[in-house]
Amino acid sequence: MKNHQQSKAALSRDDIFQRATTLAAQFAQTAVERDQLGGTPKAERDALRQSGLLTLIIPTEHGGLGANWQDTLAIVRQFARVDSSVAHVFAFQHLLLATVRLFGQPAQWQPWFESTVRERWFWGNALNPLDTRTVAVADAQGYQFHGSKSFCSGALDSDMLVVSAVQPHSDKLLIAALPTRREGITLYHDWDNIGQRQTDSGGxxxxxxxxxxxxxxxxxGPLSTPFSTLRPLIAQLILTIIYLGIAEGALAEAKRYSLTQRRRWPTSLASSANQDPYTLLHYGEFWAGLEGARLLAERAAAELDSAWALGEQLDAARRGQLAISVAAAKVTAARVGLDLTSRMFDVTGARATTAALRLDRFWRNLRVHSLHDPVDYKLQELGNWALNDSYPQPSFYA
Structure with a gap:
């Protein structure tokens, strides 16, 4: 194990980002076809396993790459530009590792971290606090979980699951980490939504x-200390980063098409399509919106690293300020992204709507993703802060 730890730690930050760049280029080659097919991105998940990037946030003393949240989220964003489904399951890997770290004891999460490095585990999600159909009943050996779950992103083809269940007569949430192949667990290939089609978010x-x-x-346990309540903020920031990556990917595709395929409108006074004043106006709006979203997201990621470094010394006020930063970034990224991914056709034209390009995938992916946790409630939280100086109350969604 020691030699394996040393080899992981020997990777420089440049090496890590180079691996991510190579993988992103690989994912981009088949992203359009896989969006149409749906299902499990098995080859892409295996490539992530082989890359070692599944261990990004695992500290080097446990064999991981020891990256911070800013770099981890930068790689999520890089993947989201070309394939937001793969970015989603990759990001949830780190969210779930953070979950066992925040909610559990070192005697639990340290061996799980080391096994993740050694066995190249991919973690899947079955923690859905809004879906209370799974019940945890205590017995002499521990518990028995019985029931159903929806929106289990990345569960298929995973090695470990983080699962939530409600304890009878208390409505208290119990969360556990289990091998995916544990007897009694059945996962379904029933995810067939208009967007995020390869996140395996079925039942x-x-x-x-x-x-x-x-x-x-x-x-x-869950949400019991200011530090443990970082879990929902990490989840919210992951969504924000994916929205931002989708929007950046859409802008890159629109730019490529505008420069190589777009024709000048007959009544335009411009000499070429890329000099059309209306086209330039749209691109200016896209860029200004994205710049704001980028800065807010990057500020929130830096604040997350500072909060993470404090550990159990994190206080409620510092946590509350991070919650405001994440909410502001999420609202902005969602709104800017939905606008850009819809209006990108104003700068690409009718021919860009061909099904062969599937440029609509950017809007579909962002639209599906942004509905899982309504932006309206983030605005309500921001309004309560702006008017009443009240931080959001920690929950699994705030």
């Missing part, structure tokens, strides 16, 4: 699934 059934006491994340 799962848990039929009297055995959960040992050491697999339950009880101490400090």
């Amino acid at each position: 799962a059934d848990f039929n009297q699934v055995r959960v040992a006491s050491h697999e339950a994340l009880l101490e400090p």
Whole structure:
């Protein structure tokens, strides 16, 4: 294990980003075809396993790459520009590793981190607090989970799952980390939405699934300290970064098409399509909107790293300020992204709507993603801060 740890740690930041750049180029080659097919991006997930990038936020002393959140999210954004489905499952890998770190004890998460490095585990999500159909019943050995879940992103083709269940008579949420192939777990290939078509966000059934006491994340447990409440903020910032990456990818595709395929409108006084004043106006609006979203997202990522470094010394006020920064970035990225991915056709024209290009995938992906946690409620939180100086109350969505 020691030699393996040293080899991982020997990777420089430039090496890590070069691997990510190579993978992004690889994902881009088949992104359009895979968007049409849906299903599991098996080859892409295996490429991520082989790359070592699944261990980005695992500290070097446990064999990981020891990256910070800013660099990890920069790579998520790089992937999202070309393939937001793969970016989604890749980002959730790090969210779920953060979950066991924040909610569990070192005796739990340290061995899981080391096994993730050694076995190249991909983690999947079955933690859906709004879906309370799965129940946890205590017994002499620990618990049994029984019920169903929806929106289990990345669960298919995963090695480990983070699962939530409600404890009877208390509505208290119990969260555990389980091997995906544990007896009684059934995952379904039933994700067929208009966007994010390769996130495998389908359903799962848990039929009297055995959960040992050491697999339950009880101490400090979910959302029990300011530090543990970083989990929802990491999740919200991941969504923000994916929105931003989608919008940047859409702008890059629009630019390529405008410069190589767009024809000058017959009544335009410009000498070429790329000098048309209306086209330039749209691109100026796109760029200004994206610049604002970029700056807000990058500020929030830097603040997350500062909060993460404080660990249990993080206080409620510092956590609250981060929540405001993340909410502002998310609202801006969602609005700018939806506008850009819709209006990109104003600068590419009718021929760009051909199904062969599937340029609509950028809007479809962002539209599906942005509905899972309504922007309106983020605006409400921001309004309460702006008017009443009140930070958002920590929850799984704030």
